[in-house]
Amino acid sequence: MDSVTTGPLGPKHKATSRPSGPPSPEKPLAFSNAADDELRRIVEKYPDAGMRLLPTLHVAQREFGWISEEVKHLVAHRLAIPVAHLESVVSFYTMFHQRPVGRLDVQVCMSLPCALRGSGETWAAIANALGIAGGEITADGLFSICKVECLAQCDRAPVVQVNDEDHLDVSADRVKSFLDSLRNQTGDGKAGA
Amino acid sequence: MKIDGRDVAVDKGMTVMDGCRKLGIYVPHFCYHPALSIAGSCRLCMVEVKGFPKPMISCNTPADAKYEVFTGSEMVVQARKAMMEFFLLNHPLDCPVCDQAGECDLQDFSFRYGRGFSRYDEGKEPRAKKDVGRDILLYTQRCVLCTRCTRFLDEVSGTNELTVANRGFHSEIVNAPGKRADNLMAGNITDICPVGALESKDFLFKSRVWYLHSTPSVCTHCPAGCNIKIQTKGNRILRIKPRTNLDVNGYFMCDIGRFGYKFVNDSKRLTGASRRVGAASANGVPARSMISIGDAIETVAESLASAAAAGSVAAIASPWMTNEEAYLLARIFKDCLRSSRVAMLEKNDRATDVRFKKGFTVYADAAPNARGVEDVLTAVLGGPLPTDAEVLADAQSGRLKALLFVNSNPDAAGTRVDVTALRAIPFLAVVDLFAGPIAALSHVLLPAASAAEKIGTFTNVEGHVQRLAHAVESPGQAHPEWKLLVEIYRRLGGNLAICDRPADTFAHLATQVPSYSGLTHDALGDGGRRVAAPPSPAPAGV
Numbered sequence: 001m002d003s004v005t006t007g008p009l010g011p012k013h014k015a016t017s018r019p020s021g022p023p024s025p026e027k028p029l030a031f032s033n034a035a036d037d038e039l040r041r042i043v044e045k046y047p048d049a050g051m052r053l054l055p056t057l058h059v060a061q062r063e064f065g066w067i068s069e070e071v072k073h074l075v076a077h078r079l080a081i082p083v084a085h086l087e088s089v090v091s092f093y094t095m096f097h098q099r100p101v102g103r104l105d106v107q108v109c110m111s112l113p114c115a116l117r118g119s120g121e122t123w124a125a126i127a128n129a130l131g132i133a134g135g136e137i138t139a140d141g142l143f144s145i146c147k148v149e150c151l152a153q154c155d156r157a158p159v160v161q162v163n164d165e166d167h168l169d170v171s172a173d174r175v176k177s178f179l180d181s182l183r184n185q186t187g188d189g190k191a192g193a
Numbered sequence: 194m195k196i197d198g199r200d201v202a203v204d205k206g207m208t209v210m211d212g213c214r215k216l217g218i219y220v221p222h223f224c225y226h227p228a229l230s231i232a233g234s235c236r237l238c239m240v241e242v243k244g245f246p247k248p249m250i251s252c253n254t255p256a257d258a259k260y261e262v263f264t265g266s267e268m269v270v271q272a273r274k275a276m277m278e279f280f281l282l283n284h285p286l287d288c289p290v291c292d293q294a295g296e297c298d299l300q301d302f303s304f305r306y307g308r309g310f311s312r313y314d315e316g317k318e319p320r321a322k323k324d325v326g327r328d329i330l331l332y333t334q335r336c337v338l339c340t341r342c343t344r345f346l347d348e349v350s351g352t353n354e355l356t357v358a359n360r361g362f363h364s365e366i367v368n369a370p371g372k373r374a375d376n377l378m379a380g381n382i383t384d385i386c387p388v389g390a391l392e393s394k395d396f397l398f399k400s401r402v403w404y405l406h407s408t409p410s411v412c413t414h415c416p417a418g419c420n421i422k423i424q425t426k427g428n429r430i431l432r433i434k435p436r437t438n439l440d441v442n443g444y445f446m447c448d449i450g451r452f453g454y455k456f457v458n459d460s461k462r463l464t465g466a467s468r469r470v471g472a473a474s475a476n477g478v479p480a481r482s483m484i485s486i487g488d489a490i491e492t493v494a495e496s497l498a499s500a501a502a503a504g505s506v507a508a509i510a511s512p513w514m515t516n517e518e519a520y521l522l523a524r525i526f527k528d529c530l531r532s533s534r535v536a537m538l539e540k541n542d543r544a545t546d547v548r549f550k551k552g553f554t555v556y557a558d559a560a561p562n563a564r565g566v567e568d569v570l571t572a573v574l575g576g577p578l579p580t581d582a583e584v585l586a587d588a589q590s591g592r593l594k595a596l597l598f599v600n601s602n603p604d605a606a607g608t609r610v611d612v613t614a615l616r617a618i619p620f621l622a623v624v625d626l627f628a629g630p631i632a633a634l635s636h637v638l639l640p641a642a643s644a645a646e647k648i649g650t651f652t653n654v655e656g657h658v659q660r661l662a663h664a665v666e667s668p669g670q671a672h673p674e675w676k677l678l679v680e681i682y683r684r685l686g687g688n689l690a691i692c693d694r695p696a697d698t699f700a701h702l703a704t705q706v707p708s709y710s711g712l713t714h715d716a717l718g719d720g721g722r723r724v725a726a727p728p729s730p731a732p733a734g735v
């Protein structure tokens with residue numbers, strides 16, 4: 001993904017700290033009315049743009065599924081902050097998706113305690129079983145996988161988070177049954193989208 | 194506060210780092226920069242403070258009169274050594290092909306504070322080189338994540354084109370979505386980057402920096418008068434760097450000035466004098482033949498003198514001239530030609546002034562010395578000066594017998610003068626850098642020197658008088674305007690005492706232009722002096 005566009009050289013350059021608008025003005029992205037209401041409540045609750053950023057991003061991710069470049073511009077514009085700040089924050093947290101994800105986003109903790117307890121093997125087993133690499137989605141759109149940092153349940157390592165839910169002690173030998181149970185749950189409609 | 198056994202007075206808001214700087218004690222650092230906010234992230238500036246169990250970062254530790262600080266104790270030496278090891282964990286150590294080598298903090302610090310070999314056996318993670326701006330490459334793997342670049346773009350230019358993405362070991366500098374580091378101040382991030390991560394494409398692989406010769410001078414591309422270093426190899430300018438002057442440009446300069454040096458090296462520069470042979474057709478350009486500088490000067494002096502006798506001589510002075518040159522021109526007119534018809538060439542404006550978040554301004558006026566030239570001409574000849582339009586109107590109507598036109602515009606095509614009026618003048622002498630439309634119509638054309646090739650002074654928009662320095666030789670027979678004017682002045686019987694060197698001319702000028710009173714080239718030094726109103730009593734000596 002190349003986010004770089006060529007800028008013009010010229011003394012007529014305008015110095016501005018305003019975020020630039022979304023890149024595709026033909027079909028501008030917008031929040032739904034419901035999301036708009038939510039954003040208004042966030043504004044009332046938090047006095048400055050920095051504080052509003054994370055809650056606003058959560059709303060945006062729910063609204064659009066993932067945080068595209070266009071969404072970054074939209075949020076930057078909304079909060080009147082440079083889009084550079086959006087880039088930093090969104091890329092810092094693995095909970096914000098910078099590409100589309102499956103209905104079940106499988107996040108494997110790779111930090112030290114989990115690593116010592118075999119999260120590397122867990123990751124390989126999951127990737128192998130699903131036939132996809134990090135950042136990819138299975139053909140049926142059900143699974144996507146990614147690596148994340150410590151999920152704060154190190155005592156039950158290796159830890160795997162699926163959407164918003166943690167799964168503990170997911171060792172490599174349990175991966176097959178773990179994935180099966182996830183599939184079944186989706187069938188039951190208990191987990192996933 | 195006591196630092197390494199020496200006392201330093203503590204002011205409010207001062208940090209331990211400030212105290213060290215005040216005493217001239219160097220504390221190694223990456224993220225600290227005097228023009229930027231404190232990041233406190235590189236952990237290299239650690240010092241020992243008596244009574245505290247761990248080393249403290251000097252850049253973000255408020256100074257305290259009770260502190261006793263050590264900058265070179267065993268604790269500090271060990272802390273630095275450990276930090277240097279971290280900095281080199283994923284560094285490619287490609288100094289042999291890195292432009293920063295020789296002026297790289299990481300290299301210097303490793304040598305001074307690090308260890309000679311690595312204890313790290315693991316592989317390094319390659320990070321791709323990125324094209325982040327018009328003139329800027331990011332060698333991502335060399336970055337030490339000091340965030341000077343992102344803080345500069347946030348706080349000083351206010352343009353926020355770069356930012357830190359990702360977390361922890363995976364952190365790296367990236368373009369903000371849809372943004373390129375193309376603002377007019379962007380080049381400064383290649384200077385403040387303490388390592389070889391941000392590199393100028395213009396200078397890429399041109400020279401090892403230790404072969405460069407550096408000459409302190411002043412930018413000639415707008416009246417801000419940014420202080421610069423002209424860096425040369427042989428007789429070629431390879432790059433321009435900003436030179437710190439807190440009274441003028443602070444630590445920075447703009448990219449117009451930074452890359453504007455190219456006209457100096459341009460092979461199309463005028464390298465000899467020429468005269469026009471035969472008449473010009475209605476719109477055509479007359480044929481020319483080369484002549485010696487001496488003959489050219491002779492002809493100009495004679496023609497000006499005879500036109501003056503007929504009471505119809507004038508000059509147009511370029512805002513690219515130095516104060517000394519303007520003074521010589523004014524003296525020629527006052528002492529020898531008994532005329533005060535010297536106009537200032539109208540300003541050569543770019544679009545508009547560009548003002549950045551922290552106040553740094555690039556002016557629309559493309560010429561550096563309109564203020565100085567005007568100060569000088571007005572003081573010697575008496576104001577108000579005629580406008581160039583008035584002089585050209587005289588030319589058009591045939592009233593003018595001879596015109597000395599100093600153009601000296603580094604932009605070969607950049608003139609707003611309506612040249613048709615020039616066709617009507619019986620004798621037109623032009624001093625210029627390029628064979629532009631004005632030069633083409635001249636009866637005698639004299640090749641001028643660029644600002645990088647001469648000594649003299651400019652007065653910036655705020656009335657700060659600063660010295661230029663001779664960094665390279667002029668091409669061929671090109672001469673600084675002051676030399677050409679001195680020769681004309683001599684032939685017309687002028688006062689020779691002011692002629693030998695620009696410094697002499699300036700000393701004389703200072704006796705004639707009230708606000709410059711008492712100034713000399715020596716007194717100006719490398720930082721210049723402010724002559725702006727309100728006029729204060731003449732400062733004595735220094």
Ligand code: SF4
Pocket residue numbers: 335336337338339340341342343366385386387388390391
């Ligand atoms: S690119 Fe240079 S200035 Fe920017 S964070 Fe890296 S080392 Fe610092």
Ligand code: SF4
Pocket residue numbers: 412413414415416417418419442446447448449450451554555556
């Ligand atoms: S602001 Fe003006 S003086 Fe300063 S570097 Fe740019 S052009 Fe030169």
Ligand code: FES
Pocket residue numbers: 109110111112113114115149150151152153154157158159
């Ligand atoms: S390291 Fe995996 S949960 Fe803490």
Ligand code: FES
Pocket residue numbers: 221222223224225232233234235236237238239250251252253
């Ligand atoms: S200079 Fe103090 S932490 Fe970087």
